[in-house]
Amino acid sequence: MSVLFFKRFLQRPFQVASIIPSSKALVERVASKMDFSKPRVIAEYGPGEGVHSREIARRMHPGSTLLLFELDPDFSRDLERQFVDNPRVQVVHGDAAQLPAELQRRGIKLCDYVLSGIPFSILDIEKKRALLQKTYDAIAPGGSFIIYQVTNELRQHATLFQHGESEYFLQNIPPMFVTVFNKVNTRNGYGHPAAKPVMRVPVNHAA
Numbered sequence: 001m002s003v004l005f006f007k008r009f010l011q012r013p014f015q016v017a018s019i020i021p022s023s024k025a026l027v028e029r030v031a032s033k034m035d036f037s038k039p040r041v042i043a044e045y046g047p048g049e050g051v052h053s054r055e056i057a058r059r060m061h062p063g064s065t066l067l068l069f070e071l072d073p074d075f076s077r078d079l080e081r082q083f084v085d086n087p088r089v090q091v092v093h094g095d096a097a098q099l100p101a102e103l104q105r106r107g108i109k110l111c112d113y114v115l116s117g118i119p120f121s122i123l124d125i126e127k128k129r130a131l132l133q134k135t136y137d138a139i140a141p142g143g144s145f146i147i148y149q150v151t152n153e154l155r156q157h158a159t160l161f162q163h164g165e166s167e168y169f170l171q172n173i174p175p176m177f178v179t180v181f182n183k184v185n186t187r188n189g190y191g192h193p194a195a196k197p198v199m200r201v202p203v204n205h206a207a
């Protein structure tokens with residue numbers, strides 16, 4: 001699997017943006033930000049070879065749906081092969097920006113979680129703002145947008161979300177900021193209890 005990852009990095013370095021997949025420790029940390037006790041709709045941007053997707057599919061409630069948005073054709077084919085026997089996991093070979101259309105196509109109103117592994121920091125500002133807006137609009141009140149990135153620059157752009165908390169996670173090569181942005185549920189406060197990270201990092205803190 002890592003061989004495929006390295007090959008795809010060599011072919012599309014700016015899109016893949018990493019030479020190895022996320023560590024097991026990072027995958028577990030990210031999954032701990034989600035509450036899997038109920039059926040959930042979860043979208044993942046940039047699953048790559050599927051290291052987070054496999055963990056989410058393993059943990060999620062049987063009534064859940066996991067939508068994977070992957071631009072790279074080889075990764076997409078490989079993901080389809082991995083999840084061929086699991087109808088709860090659906091692979092979209094395309095841009096993360098297709099999320100609203102793909103939800104509508106399936107008759108799904110909103111997501112509980114959007115997880116992103118795409119290199120947001122190198123998207124041009126207009127694309128970044130447009131994707132953040134689509135993401136925010138697609139998340140149900142009380143839901144979260146979770147990202148892991150080498151820098152924490154997205155915090156200054158993701159101002160649509162009413163609340164965001166970051167931790168700097170060292171057990172990955174390279175270390176990553178893991179940030180949970182919450183869409184406020186006015187009835188119950190923000191997010192799920194599982195979405196509360198350990199360490200706070202100031203909003204303007206960029207690596």
Ligand SMILES: C[S@@+](CC[C@H](N)C(=O)[O-])C[C@H]1O[C@@H](n2cnc3c(N)ncnc32)[C@H](O)[C@@H]1O
Pocket residue numbers: 015016017018020021022045046047048049050051052069070071072075094095096097117118119
């Ligand atoms: C840094 S890799 C992360 C892979 C994996 N999630 C992990 O943690 O190991 C980024 C992935 O995002 C994909 N990607 C980049 N831009 C994308 C976009 N706009 N929509 C969907 N996927 C994208 C790349 O093809 C690549 O697989």
